[in-house]
Amino acid sequence: MQLAVNIAVLAAIYALISCGYVLIYRVSRVLSLAHGELMMLGAYGLAATASLFSGHPLVAIVASAALALMVGVLVYGVLMWRMTGESVLAAVLATIALGILLRGAMVLFFGTQTRYPLQELGWTNASIAVGDTARISAAGLALVLVTAAVYGGLFLFLRMSRWGIRMRAAGQNPLLAAQRGISLHGVYALAWGLATFTGGMAGMLITCDAGIESTLVTIGLKAFPAALVGGLDSLLGALVGSLVVAGAEVLLIHYVDPLLSDVVPFFVLLAMLVVRPWGLFGTREELDRV
């Protein structure tokens, strides 16, 4: 039972992070390699709002989530819109440069000390019993619930809302979508906003469990294989890919060797690339090799 809980929490972490990779790629075919840094920025955002709205934790959380969304839109507005029409490689390189810039800026503004946003919110990370034999941390439970809510919300948004349908249309055929009057810049900005929002939420929740460390950026990259395994242009794929990678990781830690946990996501990814390069739920014809 405990293993199932561990898999659920790790899969939720990977799924919440990889959803950002998928959203941006699906709509604009750009692979954002600054996702880990944007995730960390979200975590620092929570630490900042927690001290700004001291004693009002819910206000702090809502403010930091809104801030993450705005940062994503801003990244598109300031940097990525200039990449529209450029080669995919140029856009990917721009995200790498953005990542380096953000990493440096965060050290300058927030320093290198570990921070504990949960403590700053005035909450504790309680241990909750799951049945008779398993336990989950409050932050872990929040991660699972938020991930479920985010995926449920995105499913409804992309299927039912006008902007969601526009996003899907722009992702399928940008030229045709533009000719039909859809504002591509608006759609792309929204995709960046939503991706940074979900990444920021992941950063906030992970750091509620573990504190803000400089290594958070690397955790952002660790979710990348999950997105690729599922298929870079499929949200369902990101969810299933995260479950596959997390399951393999947790089971190998428990039954074989904990050292394998670092290589397992990439082993699963390699196996997938050999057998089905477009991922479990990805679209074959959408493959774009950089």
Next chain:
Amino acid sequence: MKKTLFTLLLAAAWPAAAQDAYVVGVSAAMTGPGAGIYAPVVEAMKAYIEHINARGGVNGKPIRLVVQDDGAEPSKAAANAKKLLTQDKVVMLINTSLSSTYAPMVAESKQAGVPLYFGGSVCPKDTYPPADPLLFCSSAFGANLDSQGALGFVKSQAKEPVRIGFAAMAIPIARAEIDYAENLSKTMGMTPVEKQISPPPAPDYTPFATKLKDANPNWVFSWSPWVSQVRTFEAMRRLGWNGRYLTWAHLNAEDELARIKDGEFYVIGTNAFFQDDLPIHAEIRAVTHRANLKYPVTYLTEGFIAGMVIESTMKNTPWPPTPQKVLAAMNNLKVDMKGLRGGPLEWTKDNHFRTKQYYRVWRWDPARSAVVRVQDWQAIDVKR
């Protein structure tokens, strides 16, 4: 032949490049992984040296620290060392970074014949007797000795047979130490039940903690970067484990004990805590305040110790300084730690680590709602 020629050229160049200060070069992880541990050391070191310079320097000359960020990357550390040696003409190199940066800096130090001092980074075994002629270390950590001190404490506390678990981060130096501790525990009559090595970084430490907890240890020892030590412990507690956890006292240990507030979470270390309120602590507070450092004062002891070592070394280095004169001073050094450690730091020609390593152990006392000392200074002789 090439190496000899290079060393000769470099030696010849030093007097020509006459400087107005003792120039010391630092390559440090000011950013990147581990910056949280290394950057405060460098900031404190700089503040201490500025404080010394404000009082007239040493031998009437100031000490100039040239700090280069290596981001904990070996290639950057190599480039930094080259730049510090060839452009800044430093008479001493300092490494305050991850162990992965050691090899390229050692290579540069050896090629130039300039002493390399590890201040705040884990002491390589090459500084233990018989020491490498060019490598020196004052950092609190001491491979193997730390495990001896830690397991000695566990044995002294245990009232029942010890079933011990081990946790470490998957970095070479931590894995080697935890392997050593595992073997040592057997010779001390303990039963090692499980060893968990987690990658740097892990998004969730619960899977590792689950296996460790399932082995049902009554003690766990962890020797790694703080993030790995404490996250494993916290995950084990949330899983319902009630045993005792002993871990290394990094810079942030005093503050972290107060944050975690767990009566069975112990830290072992070699630097006095600020709760002792020694006169040197007041000095550190004053210097920190003047330098307007952004780190908590409790993080700065290690950097001050490094500053004191640099000051003593340069005091014993006659003007004009050369790497050879600095080396001679370092080979016969005794620094009064003023209570920051259990005794003075002594380097000899054969021992570039210290002749005695002193350990204390602390924990959080829930009854007193304070950090308390569980074991006072215990000395271990550092021998060949």
